[in-house]
Amino acid sequence: MITQPIVLMYHGIVTPQTPVPRERETGADLYDVTAENFRAQLEWLKKNLYRTVTIRKNLDAFSTREMLLTFDDGEMNNCTAALPLLKEFGFTGHFFLIAKRIGKDGYMGWEQIRRLNAEGMIIGSHGFSHEILTNLLDPQIREELSASRKYLERNLGLSIESISIPRGFCDDKIIRMAREAGYRYIFVSEKLDGAGADCFSRVAVKSSWTIDRFAQAMQGSAPIREKILVSCKNGVKKILGGGAYDWVRRMMLKIK
C-alpha cells in the first residue's frame, strides 16, 4: 500500500560555470545533478503526467501521479539553475537551507531565498550548521532545530513548517525533538519504522543516474546491486553511529 507520495531529494543542480562552494562536505559531488540531466528528468516527469505537490496540500489524500521535489543545502545553483527549470515545467520544489551558510560563498543569500518564495517554492530548514544531529547532546540538537527555524522566520517573515534532517542520520528522538521545535513536516533519507505521517522518506537522486535509472526510481525499484549496497551502508551506519560512519566514508572517498 502506498501511504505517501514519492519525494525526490536533490542537492546541487550544476552547470560547467557553477563554482563549488568551499564549505561543502567531501563527497557532496556524488549528488550533483547536471542542469542537462535535471531538465531530462523534469521532461520525463511531465511526459509521464507527474505533478508536483507541496506540504500546502493535504498529503493524506494524493494521487499516484503526485510527488514532491526537494533540494537540500541551499547552494546558489538552486536559484540560478534549478528555479528557471522548475518554472519552465510548472513544477514546485521545497528548498531546505542550512541557516549558517546563508549568504556564504556559493550559497543563496536572502535575496535569492525571497525570490524562491515569491515564485511559490517552499522554504524549510536543514538545521543550523549541517551537523549530524545524532552526534550531538540534547541541548545542541534543540538549538540546531529551533535556532534555524527562528532565524529563517525572522529574516523572511514566513512560517517555517518543514525541516530536512541533515546528512541522513536520524532516530526517534530527533523526530520527536523536531516536532517539539515546531516542525509539522519532517523529511528524512530513509523512513524509520513507525515514524508517523508527518515524516517523509526520500529518494536521493545521484549524479551517476541515467534517465532509465531515474525512471526505475519513480517506479519504486532499484537495481538489486544498489539495494544490497544501500542496506550494507545502513547497517554500517547503525553499528558505527554518525561520527565514525562519516569518518569511514570520508576515508573511502579519499582512497577512491
Ligand SMILES: [Zn+2]
Ligand atoms: Zn545536507
